[in-house]
Amino acid sequence: EVQLVQSGAAVKKPGExxxxxxxxxxxxxxxxxxxxxxxxxxxxxxxMGLIYPDDSDTRYSPSFQGQVTISADESLSSAFLQWSSxxxxxxxxxxxxxxxxxxxxxxxxxxWGQGTTVTVSS
Amino acid sequence: xxxxxxxxxVSGAPGQRVxxxxxxxxxxxxxxxxxxxxxxxxxxxxxxxxxxxxxxPLGVPDRFSGSKSGTSVSLAITGxxxxxxxxxxxxxxxxxxxxxxxxxxxKLTVL
Numbered sequence: 725e726v727q728l729v730q731s732g733a734a735v736k737k738p739g740e741x742x743x744x745x746x747x748x749x750x751x752x753x754x755x756x757x758x759x760x761x762x763x764x765x766x767x768x769x770x771x772m773g774l775i776y777p778d779d780s781d782t783r784y785s786p787s788f789q790g791q792v793t794i795s796a797d798e799s800l801s802s803a804f805l806q807w808s809s810x811x812x813x814x815x816x817x818x819x820x821x822x823x824x825x826x827x828x829x830x831x832x833x834x835x836w837g838q839g840t841t842v843t844v845s846s
Numbered sequence: 847x848x849x850x851x852x853x854x855x856v857s858g859a860p861g862q863r864v865x866x867x868x869x870x871x872x873x874x875x876x877x878x879x880x881x882x883x884x885x886x887x888x889x890x891x892x893x894x895x896x897x898x899x900x901x902x903p904l905g906v907p908d909r910f911s912g913s914k915s916g917t918s919v920s921l922a923i924t925g926x927x928x929x930x931x932x933x934x935x936x937x938x939x940x941x942x943x944x945x946x947x948x949x950x951x952x953k954l955t956v957l
Contacts (some may be wrong), residue, residue: 769935819892821892835896
């Protein structure tokens with residue numbers, strides 16, 4: 725079964741760092757783009773960035789460039805999203821997601837992680 | 847503000863038909879990139895509903911259909927059911943961003 729399983733919910737204080745994960749299984753991890761999508765409480769979906777694990781080609785939305793770091797580890801079949809200094813405004817649900825076709829980032833997204841809830845509060 | 851524009855809400859009675867529009871710009875829909883639609887039920891991850899403008903993944907009922915004509919894109923849902931109450935999002939690839947763009951989402955209420 726093709727699936728993306730994300731790390732559990734995190735509760736952090738402002739200024740702390742965090743790295744959440746997305747573990748892939750059931751398909752060749754290296755050959756599919758993985759994207760990260762943010763959903764603020766009660767709001768819509770926002771694309772944050774994409775990574776192609778095979779060559780680590782990484783793209784960021786201008787809204788998130790410099791705010792987060794996206795990485796992948798082929799040996800772990802996992803993608804990661806990390807913050808060096810969290811803010812209260814980072815409180816959201818974060819989804820990892822995979823397009824339906826290998827090597828393409830323009831196809832529909834047919835595999836989603838279950839979401840990781842990040843709460844940043846003092 | 848989302849790159850793709852959708853109406854914030856639509857509603858219809860059980861059995862009726864509703865449509866949700868989605869508009870973009872020259873760097874996404876206008877460049878010929880396909881539109882994809884997602885259904886998000888409360889507390890769950892989005893689910894692919896329509897890909898490639900008008901194709902349904904296995905298991906999606908044919909009550910859901912997508913269309914694209916030029917830069918006009920829409921999702922139609924016929925035979926509305928209570929279980930269709932959800933948020934619906936359009937999505938495409940954007941050549942300027944070199945990534946994904948989403949609509950702001952449309953909340954469907956079944957009256």
